[in-house]
Amino acid sequence: MSIINSSIKSNILITGISGMLGGAVFKFLNSKGNFFIYGVTRQANFDLENVNIIRMDLASDDYSKLDAIEFDAIVHCSAETDVNRCEENNLLAFESNVKATQALYSNLKFKKFIYISTDSIFDGVTGNYLEDSEPGPLNYYAWSKLEGEKSISENSFDRGGAFILRTNMYGFVEPMKRSLFEWAINELKRHNSVTGFTNVIFNPLYVSQIAEVVWLILTRQISPGVYNVSSDTKLSKYDFLLAIAEKFGYSRDLILPTPIDLQVSGVRRALNTTLDNRKLKNVFPSLNLTIDSGIDLLYKDYEILNEKIV
Numbered sequence: 001m002s003i004i005n006s007s008i009k010s011n012i013l014i015t016g017i018s019g020m021l022g023g024a025v026f027k028f029l030n031s032k033g034n035f036f037i038y039g040v041t042r043q044a045n046f047d048l049e050n051v052n053i054i055r056m057d058l059a060s061d062d063y064s065k066l067d068a069i070e071f072d073a074i075v076h077c078s079a080e081t082d083v084n085r086c087e088e089n090n091l092l093a094f095e096s097n098v099k100a101t102q103a104l105y106s107n108l109k110f111k112k113f114i115y116i117s118t119d120s121i122f123d124g125v126t127g128n129y130l131e132d133s134e135p136g137p138l139n140y141y142a143w144s145k146l147e148g149e150k151s152i153s154e155n156s157f158d159r160g161g162a163f164i165l166r167t168n169m170y171g172f173v174e175p176m177k178r179s180l181f182e183w184a185i186n187e188l189k190r191h192n193s194v195t196g197f198t199n200v201i202f203n204p205l206y207v208s209q210i211a212e213v214v215w216l217i218l219t220r221q222i223s224p225g226v227y228n229v230s231s232d233t234k235l236s237k238y239d240f241l242l243a244i245a246e247k248f249g250y251s252r253d254l255i256l257p258t259p260i261d262l263q264v265s266g267v268r269r270a271l272n273t274t275l276d277n278r279k280l281k282n283v284f285p286s287l288n289l290t291i292d293s294g295i296d297l298l299y300k301d302y303e304i305l306n307e308k309i310v
Contacts, residue, residue, distance in 0.1 A: 016078030124270025196238030206294035
């Protein structure tokens with residue numbers, strides 16, 4: 001856990017560092033070697049080399065462990081992302097996605113604040129949303145993430161550089177959980193069929209691609225504001241799972257094309273949350289945001305994980 005390089009120039013705080021995206025951001029920044037990294041988690045047994053781990057609840061704990069530090073940047077990855085759980089427990093969603101963001105943003109000193117938001121804030125009627133498109137959240141998770149955005153944007157002129165990154169991500173964490181890829185790969189390994197929704201359209205990014213965007217924001221001078229951080233490729237979840245099956249060497253026949261039935265899904269969900277990423281690409285034209293490159297990176301990282309386990 002101890003940080004071994006005292007010459008690191010920038011103090012960076014990553015919330016949710018034990019999660020899928022937080023871990024990817026840490027991995028990417030740590031590989032660059034010029035960041036002094038603090039990581040917030042609620043997990044009692046979680047630890048990492050080269051990170052100053054802070055165990056706290058961002059919504060309810062005091063900030064005495066952190067308020068004396070001047071952060072060059074805060075990367076706020078922590079969130080409650082389980083849509084069904086948010087719908088069943090509104091208070092949990094509010095505290096995790098709104099109150100924690102408000103407390104973090106108002107209690108700490110920073111130069112840049114990066115808030116990870118979601119494509120789910122849109123109603124999914126048209127797709128290809130721009131940064132200034134009108135939000136229309138359909139469920140409590142989406143509403144809570146939008147409120148988290150507002151708690152930043154409404155105060156950004158007072159606090160300096162605030163960046164809202166709207167995205168849809170895929171990846172994995174050890175131990176494996178229940179994200180789309182994690183669920184699918186676990187089923188495919190057992191040669192079980194998986195359902196791919198043909199009428200749910202998105203353009204997700206692999207978490208390490210998002211981490212690269214975070215690194216660029218930290219190390220370049222760009223205008224604060226909202227950025228769509230998404231793949232160049234718009235595809236259905238069925239087509240996404242087909243691409244996963246092919247890359248990992250499983251039969252396409254295991255992916256079953258099925259339209260989602262919104263009448264029986266339990267929670268209202270948007271069907272087309274695709275994001276227009278031209279603003280991001282204009283700022284960082286060298287970024288590779290293709291779905292193929294993301295899945296290639298995913299495959300390499302997953303193979304490394306398997307080697308470690310074996």
